[in-house]
Amino acid sequence: xxxxxxxxxxxxxxxxxxxxxxxxxxxxxxxxxxxxxxxxxxxxxxxxxxxxxxxxxxxxxxxxxxxxxxxxxxxxxxxxxxxxxxxxxxxxxxxxxxxxxxxxxxxxxxxxxxxxxxxxxxxxxxxxxxxxxxxxxxxxxxxxxxxxxxxxxxxxxxxxxxxxxxxxxxxxxxxxxxxxxxxxxxxxxxxxxxxxxxxxxxxxxxxxxxxxxxxxxxxxxxxxxxxxxxxxxxxxxxxxxxxxxxxxxxxxxxxxxxxxxxxxxxxxxxxxxxxxxxxxxxxxxxxxxxx
Amino acid sequence: xxxxxxxxxxxxxxxxxxxxxxxxxxxxxxxxxxxxxxxxxxxxxxxxxxxxxxxxxxxxxxxxxxxxxxxxxxxxxxxxxxxxxxxxxxxxxxxxxxxxxxxxxxxxxxxxxxxxxxxxxxxxxxxxxxxxxxxxxxxxxxxxxxxxxxxxxxxxxxxxxxxxxxxxxxxxxxxxxxxxxxxxxxxxxxxxxxxxxxxxxxxxxxxxxxxxxxxxxxxxxxxxxxxxxxxxxxxxxxxxxxxxxxxxxxxxxxxxxxxxxxxxxxxxxxxxxxxxxxxxxxxxxxxxxxxxxxxxxxxxxxxxxxxxxxxxxxxxxxxxxxxxxxxxxxxxxxxxxxxxxxxxxxxxxxxxxxxxxxxxxxxx
Amino acid sequence: xxxxxxxxxxxxxxxxxxxxxxxxxxxxxxxxxxxxxxxxxxxxxxxxxxxxxxxxxxxxxxxxxxxxxxxxxxxxxxxxxxxxxxxxxxxxxxxxxxxxxxxxxxxxxxxxxxxxxxxxxxxxxxxxxxxxxxxxxxxxxxxxxxxxxxxxxxxxxxxxxxxxxxxxxxxxxxxxxxxxxxxxxxxxxxxxxxxxxxxxxxxxxxxxxxxxxxxxxxxxxxxxxxxxxxxxxxxxxxxxxxxxxxxxxxxxxxxxxxxxxxxx
Ligand SMILES: Nc1ncnc2c1ncn2[C@@H]1O[C@H](COP(=O)(O)OP(=O)(O)OP(=O)(O)O)[C@@H](O)[C@H]1O
Ligand SMILES: [Mg+2]
Numbered sequence: 001x002x003x004x005x006x007x008x009x010x011x012x013x014x015x016x017x018x019x020x021x022x023x024x025x026x027x028x029x030x031x032x033x034x035x036x037x038x039x040x041x042x043x044x045x046x047x048x049x050x051x052x053x054x055x056x057x058x059x060x061x062x063x064x065x066x067x068x069x070x071x072x073x074x075x076x077x078x079x080x081x082x083x084x085x086x087x088x089x090x091x092x093x094x095x096x097x098x099x100x101x102x103x104x105x106x107x108x109x110x111x112x113x114x115x116x117x118x119x120x121x122x123x124x125x126x127x128x129x130x131x132x133x134x135x136x137x138x139x140x141x142x143x144x145x146x147x148x149x150x151x152x153x154x155x156x157x158x159x160x161x162x163x164x165x166x167x168x169x170x171x172x173x174x175x176x177x178x179x180x181x182x183x184x185x186x187x188x189x190x191x192x193x194x195x196x197x198x199x200x201x202x203x204x205x206x207x208x209x210x211x212x213x214x215x216x217x218x219x220x221x222x223x224x225x226x227x228x229x230x231x232x233x234x235x236x237x238x239x240x241x242x243x244x245x246x247x248x249x250x251x252x253x254x255x256x257x258x259x260x261x262x263x264x265x266x267x268x269x270x271x272x273x274x275x276x277x278x279x280x281x282x283x284x285x286x287x288x289x290x291x
Numbered sequence: 292x293x294x295x296x297x298x299x300x301x302x303x304x305x306x307x308x309x310x311x312x313x314x315x316x317x318x319x320x321x322x323x324x325x326x327x328x329x330x331x332x333x334x335x336x337x338x339x340x341x342x343x344x345x346x347x348x349x350x351x352x353x354x355x356x357x358x359x360x361x362x363x364x365x366x367x368x369x370x371x372x373x374x375x376x377x378x379x380x381x382x383x384x385x386x387x388x389x390x391x392x393x394x395x396x397x398x399x400x401x402x403x404x405x406x407x408x409x410x411x412x413x414x415x416x417x418x419x420x421x422x423x424x425x426x427x428x429x430x431x432x433x434x435x436x437x438x439x440x441x442x443x444x445x446x447x448x449x450x451x452x453x454x455x456x457x458x459x460x461x462x463x464x465x466x467x468x469x470x471x472x473x474x475x476x477x478x479x480x481x482x483x484x485x486x487x488x489x490x491x492x493x494x495x496x497x498x499x500x501x502x503x504x505x506x507x508x509x510x511x512x513x514x515x516x517x518x519x520x521x522x523x524x525x526x527x528x529x530x531x532x533x534x535x536x537x538x539x540x541x542x543x544x545x546x547x548x549x550x551x552x553x554x555x556x557x558x559x560x561x562x563x564x565x566x567x568x569x570x571x572x573x574x575x576x577x578x579x580x581x582x583x584x585x586x587x588x589x590x591x592x593x594x595x596x597x598x599x600x601x602x603x604x605x606x607x608x609x610x611x612x613x614x615x616x617x618x619x620x621x622x623x624x625x626x627x628x629x630x631x632x633x634x635x636x637x638x639x640x641x642x643x644x645x646x647x648x649x650x651x652x653x654x655x
Numbered sequence: 656x657x658x659x660x661x662x663x664x665x666x667x668x669x670x671x672x673x674x675x676x677x678x679x680x681x682x683x684x685x686x687x688x689x690x691x692x693x694x695x696x697x698x699x700x701x702x703x704x705x706x707x708x709x710x711x712x713x714x715x716x717x718x719x720x721x722x723x724x725x726x727x728x729x730x731x732x733x734x735x736x737x738x739x740x741x742x743x744x745x746x747x748x749x750x751x752x753x754x755x756x757x758x759x760x761x762x763x764x765x766x767x768x769x770x771x772x773x774x775x776x777x778x779x780x781x782x783x784x785x786x787x788x789x790x791x792x793x794x795x796x797x798x799x800x801x802x803x804x805x806x807x808x809x810x811x812x813x814x815x816x817x818x819x820x821x822x823x824x825x826x827x828x829x830x831x832x833x834x835x836x837x838x839x840x841x842x843x844x845x846x847x848x849x850x851x852x853x854x855x856x857x858x859x860x861x862x863x864x865x866x867x868x869x870x871x872x873x874x875x876x877x878x879x880x881x882x883x884x885x886x887x888x889x890x891x892x893x894x895x896x897x898x899x900x901x902x903x904x905x906x907x908x909x910x911x912x913x914x915x916x917x918x919x
Pocket of ligand 1: 323324342343344345347348349351388
């Protein structure tokens with residue numbers, strides 16, 4: 001008969017806490033070197049002395065911040081970015097809502113197919129999808145050719161301006177919004193709607209008074225997500241804006257890579273983070289009001 | 292590995308059991324799931340843990356297995372304190388309430404797992420796996436996955452997996468709960484036989500009092516994390532120490548009365564109640580109350596109550612009656628030998644029972 | 656379940672929005688078969704020459720191999736670092752596990768443009784810009800949180816009793832992990848692999864900060880190409896990338912589907 005020996009001597013081993021620490025060490029190192037330190041360093045960088053040559057001074061001062069916050073260009077950059085991002089968020093919401101509601105009401109294989117169609121763009125590179133928009137919006141693209149075929153002599157320019165950026169980003173952010181809305185639609189019981197309809201409310205009134213309020217948390221989440229992604233997006237504004245649309249994200253890249261004004265790039269990054277913090281707070285507040 | 296102080300060790304060693312629980316306690320935040328459990332189990336004994344859902348049976352078992360650390364108390368096996376020893380070094384087998392089969396292995400590999408861990412030679416292992424699977428009547432299913440089996444079949448695999456390694460202590464958490472009556476009967480006897488043959492010490496958790504009474508050497512009745520009574524099935528059934536045990540094991544009729552001077556007055560009759568004062572509960576098992584029509588059998592030694600039948604049910608082997616006597620509804624039953632007519636509701640009857648079948652407890 | 660009637664207005668609105676959502680992917684396919692030398696829609700002639708052009712383009716081919724190697728290394732590292740971390744957080748629950756878990760997901764909250772800049776500022780003095788190691792490190796920062804998240808969820812959803820059962824049968828903790836825990840996490844591992852691979856393979860912004868002139872990933876090379884001339888070659892590459900993504904998703908679905916049949 002075989003049996004396990006009870007309580008045989010063991011070499012000294014790590015306790016559970018020791019084992020946990022050992023297992024968490026690698027990720028802690030990556031997190032510290034790749035996240036905590038760079039972020040702290042970024043904050044410090046925004047206070048470094050910037051010299052005209054692009055070199056860094058040795059000392060720390062508030063120059064970058066005072067310049068940035070008094071310069072009309074930077075202020076316009078901030079208000080523009082926030083404004084454009086808000087516009088994109090609203091457009092994304094309007095465009096996504098019908099899809100999400102339709103998805104919520106469809107079932108079976110059809111729903112699976114539609115879900116794949118929603119998620120597929122999420123998994124394709126922003127470069128690919130932006131390229132698609134170039135093909136649609138450029139001077140020789142789908143829209144321009146269609147309008148000319150219809151007899152319009154000079155179709156409006158849809159690219160290398162804000163219009164193109166807004167159209168492209170709206171589409172690119174839609175999957176996020178749809179998924180957020182769907183997650184919030186869980187509370188939308190079809191029986192509630194039926195109840196409202198049987199109580200004599202018109203379909204439009206039912207939507208306005210029952211469906212919309214119930215889906216508000218999903219809209220708030222989607223709104224936060226899209227706003228945050230819009231204000232930090234870079235590839236689409238760069239390619240569809242063609243260097244003629246100035247937003248916070250593109251400016252950060254230009255300052256860092258082209259102008260080599262690292263303190264300013266760092267300060268702008270911090271501003272983006274502040275905007276993030278504010279929108280998170282507003283979201284939390286909105287959620288509390290809805291609840 | 293022995294954590295006890297020398298003085299305490301002698302105390303621990305004094306336990307007569309092969310498996311001894313000493314003040315075993317498990318607290319969750321402010322809730323005590325198992326409270327000061329003391330128990331001695333002799334080698335080769337089969338002990339039932341019986342109690343209502345949530346009374347701490349599983350928690351006790353998991354503490355013995357080492358899967359849940361005890362908040363206080365000791366588990367001693369063969370004189371050695373196992374407190375703090377990892378489960379895989381305890382040589383205990385556990386059949387989980389939820390089966391816990393390995394979903395990615397077929398049945399044969401599930402059963403073979405423990406033998407593999409014990410480095411049993413291949414040929415011997417294969418033979419033992421075959422026998423274990425045959426024992427739980429699953430021959431031919433060796434290469435099915437757990438998900439392809441019914442709940443009852445999975446439960447039997449769990450049983451085979453635990454038994455095949457012949458652990459020194461076997462813990463069974465409601466191992467037969469999902470089987471039909473016939474299979475449950477068979478498996479129950481099978482477990483009992485194997486356990487006796489191999490001299491395995493076993494703890495058998497169950498909701499089913501029949502199961503506990505029929506196959507176990509000893510029954511432990513638990514309630515709210517506390518031990519209510521330990522004894523042989525006969526002791527538990529015939530001499531329940533508490534009202535809870537009387538009510539939980541077997542069916543019971545309850546009458547309220549008042550005690551003073553060593554006797555209790557209940558429903559107009561006097562029963563012996565030594566040591567009780569004030570309100571008492573008097574309990575009698577339904578089938579110990581003999582039901583008769585017409586004049587009451589004149590036996591001065593019996594307790595007797597008159598009443599009327601309020602409900603009569605034909606239940607195959609027996610006839611079940613509900614009788615109203617002295618303002619209380621009492622259950623009783625009569626065995627059928629053929630030819631008896633079911634008494635109609637309203638029939639006046641007399642209930643008689645022996646004084647030693649009367650249990651008295653302080654009213655709760 | 657019976658279909659609930661959907662109003663025609665909603666159907667039309669949803670249909671139009673779906674068209675808008677899929678428009679960029681829908682136009683890319685025909686353009687990739689364009690016979691023109693420049694991008695126009697609709698193309699005036701058809702050919703597969705742009706697919707050939709990709710394979711003749713050494714910049715794109717190099718970038719492709721670099722992206723492939725990068726995604727591979729990043730995925731392996733993410734699993735190698737993320738799996739022990741998830742195990743520690745979910746199974747060993749050290750004090751502060753919740754806070755640690757939040758800290759490890761925090762890089763996902765940071766906009767990539769900010770993270771990219773932050774990494775540039777610390778990697779540049781170390782000479783890591785334009786190096787493969789720099790790219791690996793940068794990608795790891797964003798793939799690791801995904802890995803830890805998905806693996807933690809997979810682990811938390813496993814019934815603990817199965818692992819306990821293995822322990823009761825005499826298996827040591829390490830044996831339990833490799834023989835029981837890991838095989839049961841199969842679908843979580845497949846999803847994590849696919850997710851890390853796709854995130855790394857598609858990543859642009861961090862890579863733009865990390866790449867130098869001699870070391871480009873495919874998305875960066877495409878970005879630069881599209882930035883300068885939007886010719887149909889980019890469409891051909893896009894189509895190939897979409898096909899690659901679909902293939903990965905299909906593999907995941909097949910594996911997850913297979914897993915579902917034997918994990919209840
Ligand atoms: N991890 C835990 N945290 C808090 N309370 C717990 C925990 N595990 C068990 N309990 C509580 O301890 C009590 C005893 O649980 P246990 O599982 O031992 O009951 P049981 O007697 O096995 O019941 P059943 O017959 O239903 O299986 C229950 O009230 C349960 O809610
Ligand atoms: Mg239980």
